[in-house]
Amino acid sequence: MEKAISTVKSKIRTTKEKAGVFIMKRRYLSGITVIELVLILVIVIALLLIFKNQLINLINTIFDKIISESSSI
Template identity: 70%
Template sequence: MQNRQGIGVVEVILILVVLIALVLIFKNQLISLVETIFAKITSESSGI
């Protein structure tokens, strides 16, 4: 029998690295998207 328990850890680390890289690449777009969403929520909630 082979021990394949370490493969899951490596996969999780690789997925996290890719997600962090994507966040860093698209940081400005993500910030503007979140700001737009919060501005819309704020303006629509004042009408309620």
């Protein structure tokens, strides 16, 4: 009886260890790290600052067109 209990305990222990290893591997393989997220945000903000005037002009022309087209409805 004691041998069966020790066998079950050892199987549970090895299963827990395997699950822990699997979780640790998945944690490092998937997901965006903070550094990657910060770098992406910096690039997006830099592009917005570089093309600020062009974006403002584009948005203004789009809204002007929407306003002029909506008056015909």
